[in-house]
Amino acid sequence: MRLFVILLLLAGPAWAQSDPADFPDAPGREEAVAFCGSCHSFRIVASQGMTRVQWDESLKWMVQRHNMPQLDKDDLDPILDYLARAFPPKASGGGRPGWTNPFAPRQ
Ligand code: HEC
Incomplete structure (x- = not known):
């Protein structure tokens, strides 16, 4: 399964088009x-x-490493907030690959 995903990632520009609607909804998503x-x-x-x-x-x-343009704090903060909220560290223990609901309540 993982290999499949990697192959898709390598498949090219059509795949590289990202649609915000595919990802968890939270402030900063579009940016x-x-x-x-x-x-x-x-x-x-x-x-x-x-x-x-x-x-x-x-x-x-x-x-x-990758020549990403340095963002001003005003631009970076909302993106970091979104990333941290939508993609927090994976719940430990299970080691289950794939999607987990980032907004699920945590113990
Ligand atoms: C200027 C181009 C550029 C921009 C903008 C950019 N990246 Fe990247 N990023 C790269 C390149 C190049 C790689 C490495 C090549 C690859 O794996 O496709 C990479 C790889 C990554 C990886 C994988 C690292 C790993 O350990 O495999 C992550 C995560 C990532 N980027 C996150 C981000 C995030 C989050 C942003 C937005 C804040 C971002 N990137 C914006 C160029 C960019």
Whole structure:
């Protein structure tokens, strides 16, 4: 299954078009999908799960390694808020691959 997803990611530009409606609805979604989806499929983003601090770190890395334009704080904050809210660290224990509802109540 994982290989299948990777092959789809490699399949090309048509796949790379990301539609905000495919991702969890929360403030900042349109901005995040438009910006992060401009270079790669937003699915590459949605497949990760991190805390806000970790998202921040990985975006710094993206700037250094992948020529992502540095965003002003005003632009970056809503995107980080969205990422942290919509794609938090995956629940530990299960190790279940695939989609988990990011808004499900947590114990
Ligand atoms: C200027 C282009 C560009 C922009 C804008 C961009 N990225 Fe990336 N990103 C890349 C490249 C290049 C890669 C690595 C190549 C690949 O895996 O497709 C990458 C890879 C990634 C990965 C995978 C890292 C891994 O460990 O496999 C994540 C997660 C990611 N980007 C998140 C984001 C997020 C979140 C944003 C928006 C805030 C964003 N990117 C915006 C160019 C960009």
